[in-house]
Amino acid sequence: MRWKNIAVVSLVLASLTGCSLANKLVYRIDINQGNYIDQNAVEELKFGMTKEQVKFLLGPPMLVESGYPNTWYFVQYLKPGHDAPEQKELILSFDDSNQLVGMKGDYQPGTRFFEAIR
Known part of the structure; x- marks a missing residue:
């Protein structure tokens, strides 16, 4: 009789968890869209760079x-x-002469970015 209770409790627990446990076992690929932005490349940016240099x-x-x-x-x-x-x-913001004048967003500029101000 005791093993029947254990079996029923196990089945109830398994049905409550549903597919959530099995969902983690299924492989899902990483989806990367848009631009790949490298922090090292962002640190290379400087005021006064042209659009072609930034590109x-x-x-x-x-x-x-x-x-x-x-x-x-x-x-x-x-x-x-x-x-x-x-x-x-x-x-990134450019002026009318196509030179880099501003930057904002989730990436921090390096110290070289501010060298052109001096």
């Missing part, structure tokens, strides 16, 4: 709005297999 360093931007061609958006979206997705962005 050589970081690659082409993900988005350049038609009304604002001097603002470039670099967006990286990463969804690891079973973990929460994360999105990072880098927004």
Whole structure:
């Protein structure tokens, strides 16, 4: 009689957990979309760099709005297999002479970025 109780309790617990345990056993690939942004490349940015130099360093931007061609958006979206997705962005601003004048987003510039100010 005791083993029947254990079997019933085991079946109830197994049905309550459902597929959540089996879901972790299934392999899911990492999904990486957008620009791959390397912090080392971001640290190489400096004020006064041209658009071509920035494109050589970081690659082409993900988005350049038609009304604002001097603002470039670099967006990286990463969804690891079973973990929460994360999105990072880098927004670069250029002046009318195509030189880098501003940077904001989730990446921090290196000390070389501010050398052109001196």
